[in-house]
Structures are given as C-alpha cells and as structure tokens.
Amino acid sequence: MGKPNEYDDIPGTTVFDAQRSRQGYHLNMFCMSLMKAENRTAFKANERAYLDRWPMTEAQKLAVLARDWNGMIGLGGNIYYLAKLFFTDQKSFQFVAAVMTGSTQEEYAEMMLKGGRPPEGNRHAAEWKKRERRKRG
Amino acid sequence: MARIIAGVTTSHVPAIGAALDNGKSGEPYWKKVFDGYERSKEWIRRAKPDVILLVYNDHASAFSLEIIPTFALGCAAEFPIADEGWGPRPVPKVIGHPELAAHIAQSVILDEFDLTVVNKMEVDHGLTVPLSLMYGQPKEWPCPVIPLPVNVVVYPPPTAHRCYQFGRALRKAIRSYDEDLRVVVFGTGGMSHQLQGPRAGFINSKFDRRFLNLMTRDPKALARITHLELLREAGSEGIELVMWLIMRGALDEKVREVHRFYHVPASNTAVGHLILENLK
Numbered sequence: 225m226g227k228p229n230e231y232d233d234i235p236g237t238t239v240f241d242a243q244r245s246r247q248g249y250h251l252n253m254f255c256m257s258l259m260k261a262e263n264r265t266a267f268k269a270n271e272r273a274y275l276d277r278w279p280m281t282e283a284q285k286l287a288v289l290a291r292d293w294n295g296m297i298g299l300g301g302n303i304y305y306l307a308k309l310f311f312t313d314q315k316s317f318q319f320v321a322a323v324m325t326g327s328t329q330e331e332y333a334e335m336m337l338k339g340g341r342p343p344e345g346n347r348h349a350a351e352w353k354k355r356e357r358r359k360r361g
Numbered sequence: 362m363a364r365i366i367a368g369v370t371t372s373h374v375p376a377i378g379a380a381l382d383n384g385k386s387g388e389p390y391w392k393k394v395f396d397g398y399e400r401s402k403e404w405i406r407r408a409k410p411d412v413i414l415l416v417y418n419d420h421a422s423a424f425s426l427e428i429i430p431t432f433a434l435g436c437a438a439e440f441p442i443a444d445e446g447w448g449p450r451p452v453p454k455v456i457g458h459p460e461l462a463a464h465i466a467q468s469v470i471l472d473e474f475d476l477t478v479v480n481k482m483e484v485d486h487g488l489t490v491p492l493s494l495m496y497g498q499p500k501e502w503p504c505p506v507i508p509l510p511v512n513v514v515v516y517p518p519p520t521a522h523r524c525y526q527f528g529r530a531l532r533k534a535i536r537s538y539d540e541d542l543r544v545v546v547f548g549t550g551g552m553s554h555q556l557q558g559p560r561a562g563f564i565n566s567k568f569d570r571r572f573l574n575l576m577t578r579d580p581k582a583l584a585r586i587t588h589l590e591l592l593r594e595a596g597s598e599g600i601e602l603v604m605w606l607i608m609r610g611a612l613d614e615k616v617r618e619v620h621r622f623y624h625v626p627a628s629n630t631a632v633g634h635l636i637l638e639n640l641k
Contacts, residue, residue, distance in 0.1 A: 230589055231589055234593050234597075236560030237557070237558050237597050240515060242515065245426055249426055256421060258446055259446060261444070304420040304421040311447050317375070325559050340564025340631070341561075341562040346563060
C-alpha cells in the first residue's frame with residue numbers, strides 16, 4: 225500500500241481508485257453480469273446460488289444479499305457497477321442515494337429540491353468529526 | 362475541409378432519459394429540465410451538423426473492469442444501444458462515421474494522443490441522453506455520431522489539462538479532413554453531483570456557475586483545475602466535468618455563448634448546459 229491519499233480527507237466519499245478496483249473486481253463483475261436478462265432471471269430465482277458462481281469474498285456476498293450499499297462500496301464496489309444490481313431491483317439512483325445517506329426517500333428528495341447537500345461543512349473530514357462530537361454533546 | 366461549427370455541453374443523467382422514455386417529460390419536475398432545452402432543439406435543427414463527435418463516459422456498459430481505456434474512439438459503422446439493467450432505451454441505434462473516425466484516430470495518435478480504437482461497442486445513457494435532450498424522440502438520429510468515451514469511472518481520469526490538449530488535437534484532426542463537413546462536438550456529464558456514500562446528494566451551484574463562466578471566457582484557467590478540487594468541490598462523480606474540457610479544447614479560443622441553462626436537481630445532479638459557437 226502507498227501513502228494515504230489526499231482525497232481521503234473528503235468526508236463520506238470513497239474514491240474508486242486502482243486499489244479498490246482490484247479489491248472489488250469480482251463484486252463489480254458480478255454486477256456487470258446482470259446486464260443480461262437471462263442472468264437477471266437466474267439471480268432473482270436464487271440469489272445465493274448465483275453469487276456462489278463468483279469468486280467473491282463472503283463479506284461481499286452478504287453485503288449484496290443485504291443490499292448494504294455502503295458496505296458494498298467499502299468492499300470495493302463502484303456505484304456504476306452497483307447500478308446494474310439496483311436496476312435489477314427496479315430501484316433508481318435516487319433510491320439508493322437516500323439509503324446510503326441514512327435518510328428516507330422523502331427527506332432525500334426534499335433535500336435535492338432545496339438545492340442538494342451544500343458544500344459548506346462538507347468539504348473536509350474534520351468538519352464531519354466536529355459535527356459528530358457536537359451531536360454527542 | 363471539415364470544420365467544427367460549435368460545441369455543446371450537457372449533463373447526461375440517466376433519469377432524464379427514463380423520464381422521456383416513460384412519457385413523464387410533461388410532469389412539473391421534469392418539465393423544468395426539458396424546458397431548458399427547447400431553444401437548443403431549435404438551434405440544432407437550424408445548425409444541422411453533418412456529424413457529431415460526442416465525448417462521454419461509458420458507465421460500465423461497453424467496458425468493464427477487464428479493459429479500461431482512458432481515451433477511446435468509436436470507429437464502427439453503427440453502435441447498438443446497451444441494456445443497462447432495465448432493457449435497452451427505446452431510442453434509435455447510433456450510426457457512426459467510420460471514415461472521419463479513422464482519420465481522427467490516425468491524426469491524433471501521430472499527434473501523440475494514444476487513444477484506443479474501438480470497432481465494436483454498445484453505447485449507454487452517457488451518449489444517448491444528450492442526443493435525446495437535443496433531438497427529442499426521432500425515428501432515426503438526424504446525423505452520424507462518433508462516440509468518444511473517456512474513463513472517469515476508475516480514478517484517475519485524464520487531467521483537465523490533458524483533456525483540453527486532447528481537444529486541441531481533435532480540432533487539428535477534424536480540420537485536416539478533406540470532405541466539407543460541419544461538425545458539432547458534445548462534451549457531456551456533470552455538473553456537480555455525488556452518487557455514493559454518506560455525502561451523496563452533494564451539489565455546489567457556486568462552483569458550477571463559475572465553471573460555466575470560465576468555459577466560455579477562460580477555458581485555460583479551467584484546464585488548471587486539479588482532480589482533488591473537482592472531487593471536493595464538484596463531488597465524486599462531478600469529476601466527469603473534465604470531459605467538457607475536451608469539447609472546449611476543440612473549439613476556437615474565442616467563442617460566442619448562444620445558450621446557457623442551469624438547473625438543480627435532476628435526480629441527484631445539477632444539470633448544466635451550454636451551446637458555444639465558433640465565431641467564423
């Protein structure tokens with residue numbers, strides 16, 4: 225592993241770099257396979273059996289089964305690959321974004337209508353840590 | 362001699378395509394987006410390009426993690442529409458321009474831009490949504506389209522500066538093509554957005570508006586922007602704005618801005634759109 229990356233300072237953000245692309249290779253390639261209708265059918269018929277065809281880690285498989293989107297990203301998943309999975313579930317980018325931010329659909333859609341998550345207070349990891357501390361009092 | 366008459370930048374949000382395909386473009390939420398392109402449709406109907414060179418990124422559709430070309434050029438005669446998980450979008454297949462594409466590939470490689478030639482490729486929403494926004498729902502796309510996919514999915518994408526320089530090389534390539542063709546270059550993606558993790562929904566309108574201003578007035582200043590600044594200020598997926606610099610590099614230094622549209626939100630994204638014409 226190299227030095228820490230300067231983009232690791234951006235809060236709530238995972239940059240899909242070469243290391244993560246390596247880590248998530250089979251997870252992402254599984255997602256990619258869902259671009260074929262017959263594979264979507266096979267996956268929906270028995271998710272676990274379909275996942276077992278791929279040399280993914282157990283943690284990756286469990287994250288897929290639980291539709292733990294942040295978990296999948298932490299295990300090397302990339303959002304454009306994961307999109308094949310949530311499109312198979314007939315879910316949208318906005319649905320998954322709401323889940324990943326821990327908000328309800330309504331709250332998230334409302335935030336976007338009001339102009340989205342602002343840059344103020346969301347640029348540096350230290351800003352989030354400070355907010356966390358204040359919340360805990 | 363072929364020449365570039367204008368450049369178009371636009372977001373390529375998949376939900377915009379879905380809204381159009383599912384007959385929702387008249388709903389208040391989506392109407393606000395489509396209204397911003399009414400003038401653009403009129404403009405392109407009059408401009409009548411002979412060929413569109415369309416810079417976009419493939420979203421894990423034609424390319425997977427097996428092969429990740431930084432710059433690629435679609436040199437095929439036609440490009441089928443990809444099934445991204447919902448079934449292919451109900452839009453016409455894309456007809457290419459293999460002769461001009463081959464000429465561009467040869468020219469830019471000798472100019473030291475080592476792009477990947479692609480002779481078989483499906484195209485996804487990154488390419489079809491901009492065409493839908495500019496042309497609506499025709500039975501056939503009105504002109505051939507040369508796809509130019511850029512890797513922005515696996516970090517790092519090419520730098521803003523490299524993209525701008527690549528645009529300059531494309532300009533030279535097109536101007537050295539014998540046939541009289543009027544070419545419009547599209548730079549797509551953006552603007553600020555983040556689709557992943559707890560910071561999803563990130564939007565930075567101030568950054569976007571400055572970016573739009575500089576696209577018209579001072580692209581060289583924009584070409585100096587770093588990846589770190591793009592990630593932090595425009596969001597993890599907003600980094601795809603580097604693709605706009607390819608289009609801008611292909612235009613003359615001085616351009617006329619004929620249309621601008623900016624709107625938040627389309628799904629998770631700030632929509633930005635410019636039409637820039639070369640003066641002569």
